[in-house]
Amino acid sequence: MNLNPCITTPAIQLYTVKLPTIKLEPFNGDVQLWQSFWEQFQSSVDNNPNLSVIDKHVFLRGYLQDEPKRLVDGISIIADTYEATKKLLMDKSGDKNRIIQAHLDFLENLTPIRNPSPTSLNEVFIECNRRLQALRALGEDVNSYGRILTPKILRAFPDDICRRWIIFAKRQKISEGDIAKLIQFLSEEVEAALTTLKIRGEQSVKYDFKPSTANLHVNSKNTTPIKKRSPFCAFCDTNGHWPQDCNIVTDIDSRKQKLKIFTKLAQKLWYVIWMITSDVFGFGLGNIGIKNLQDKGMTIRNSEILSDFHNLFCKVDGRRVVKLPWKPEVILSSNNYEIALKRFQIVRNKLFTHSDLRDIYTEQMQNYIDYQHVELADNSPCNESKLFYLPHYTVKKQKNEEKKWRIVFDASSHTPGHPSLNDALEQGPNLLPEIFATLLRFRLHKFAITSDGRQAFLQLILDEEDRKLY
Numbered sequence: 233m234n235l236n237p238c239i240t241t242p243a244i245q246l247y248t249v250k251l252p253t254i255k256l257e258p259f260n261g262d263v264q265l266w267q268s269f270w271e272q273f274q275s276s277v278d279n280n281p282n283l284s285v286i287d288k289h290v291f292l293r294g295y296l297q298d299e300p301k302r303l304v305d306g307i308s309i310i311a312d313t314y315e316a317t318k319k320l321l322m323d324k325s326g327d328k329n330r331i332i333q334a335h336l337d338f339l340e341n342l343t344p345i346r347n348p349s350p351t352s353l354n355e356v357f358i359e360c361n362r363r364l365q366a367l368r369a370l371g372e373d374v375n376s377y378g379r380i381l382t383p384k385i386l387r388a389f390p391d392d393i394c395r396r397w398i399i400f401a402k403r404q405k406i407s408e409g410d411i412a413k414l415i416q417f418l419s420e421e422v423e424a425a426l427t428t429l430k431i432r433g434e435q436s437v438k439y440d441f442k443p444s445t446a447n448l449h450v451n452s453k454n455t456t457p458i459k460k461r462s463p464f465c466a467f468c469d470t471n472g473h474w475p476q477d478c479n480i481v482t483d484i485d486s487r488k489q490k491l492k493i494f495t496k497l498a499q500k501l502w503y504v505i506w507m508i509t510s511d512v513f514g515f516g517l518g519n520i521g522i523k524n525l526q527d528k529g530m531t532i533r534n535s536e537i538l539s540d541f542h543n544l545f546c547k548v549d550g551r552r553v554v555k556l557p558w559k560p561e562v563i564l565s566s567n568n569y570e571i572a573l574k575r576f577q578i579v580r581n582k583l584f585t586h587s588d589l590r591d592i593y594t595e596q597m598q599n600y601i602d603y604q605h606v607e608l609a610d611n612s613p614c615n616e617s618k619l620f621y622l623p624h625y626t627v628k629k630q631k632n633e634e635k636k637w638r639i640v641f642d643a644s645s646h647t648p649g650h651p652s653l654n655d656a657l658e659q660g661p662n663l664l665p666e667i668f669a670t671l672l673r674f675r676l677h678k679f680a681i682t683s684d685g686r687q688a689f690l691q692l693i694l695d696e697e698d699r700k701l702y
């Protein structure tokens with residue numbers, strides 16, 4: 233007989249928790265934020281074994297803004313250049329000495345609080361404490377900066393807090409430059425001010441600062457209060473209420489008709505005033521600083537580039553044949569073949585997995601050939617030194633539910649250590665018209681005509697000497 237009782241093991245229930253998505257803030261070049269950005273990026277992207285190197289490179293470039301983005305723009309986004317990109321960013325923004333100096337500069341350049349309310353005191357204290365904590369995290373002995381930073385920090389706070397600190401330091405028999413004690417003292421002061429604010433139930437305590445001339449009434453100007461506009465309704469032509477509060481004309485169609493009448497009257501009035509001032513006073517667009525494109529100031533080099541463009545072109549079958557504006561001091565020292573080939577393999581693998589995109593890519597490339605926008609390059613040995621290979625890829629433009637794809641050639645791609653095609657070409661003058669001037673000219677005449685050139689850039693033909701780039 234079995235005397236052992238039946239033992240049942242309780243089932244273990246597993247619980248899963250869905251954690252919130254980690255949001256990584258982009259890096260804009262502030263060296264004080266580099267350490268925080270880089271540690272977060274390493275944890276979520278760089279040390280992630282499930283991501284490929286090229287994906288990590290794409291993520292890194294996507295989180296860069298402003299100066300860091302411009303710094304690495306010339307580096308191709310491929311797996312082989314990921315480490316070089318990281319090293320360049322680390323050398324530029326991860327310099328420990330630069331970060332330390334940035335925190336010290338902030339603390340040394342603190343300015344007095346204009347409105348010493350409890351809230352503003354708390355904001356300044358938090359920022360000062362954050363900077364000091366960052367210096368400690370970088371291995372700096374903050375107390376060694378006490379005699380220099382303590383007066384700078386106290387300068388930002390009101391005089392009564394400075395006096396209480398001096399009295400406190402003497403009673404405690406500590407140095408006035410003890411920055412650790414100062415931060416603790418300021419913490420208690422700010423906390424007391426915030427608690428007092430809550431007890432009194434006031435939103436904030438504001439102090440009005442006046443310059444000495446205003447207090448002594450010296451050279452002070454009398455300010456006349458601005459008279460408020462009385463409400464006027466354009467729908468019922470009466471005073472006392474605004475159009476959005478009108479209860480007299482409530483029909484939508486009637487309101488639309490009123491607005492159309494007012495719009496026409498305003499346009500006619502504007503045109504009459506413009507014509508009168510132009511005829512009587514000789515007033516025109518030139519009087520307000522709007523000039524024709526030819527009259528705008530240009531550098532000597534940009535003037536030469538524009539002059540060469542107009543003088544050296546010719547027409548073939550109704551299309552202009554132009555030359556590229558090469559920089560005389562820059563030479564293409566590499567043909568960029570290896571980079572272009574790797575980028576092409578990435579595009580080809582993507583096209584193999586997306587049949588719809590492959591059909592679009594094939595159709596657009598065939599259109600380039602049919603419309604003679606491209607031609608077969610001469611890759612003979614004697615011509616190899618003149619070749620430069622440009623990677624190409626697709627860009628999607630989505631408007632509402634419509635998707636449009638176009639092929640883009642990357643002229644900023646280059647072999648590391650060698651210039652790109654963009655580096656070797658002059659930027660030239662800005663020939664775009666000013667929007668403000670265009671709007672004013674649009675209203676000077678009764679009729680306006682608009683047009684759009686179909687694939688305007690592809691209507692140009694490159695000179696024979698400049699066709700060795702593909």
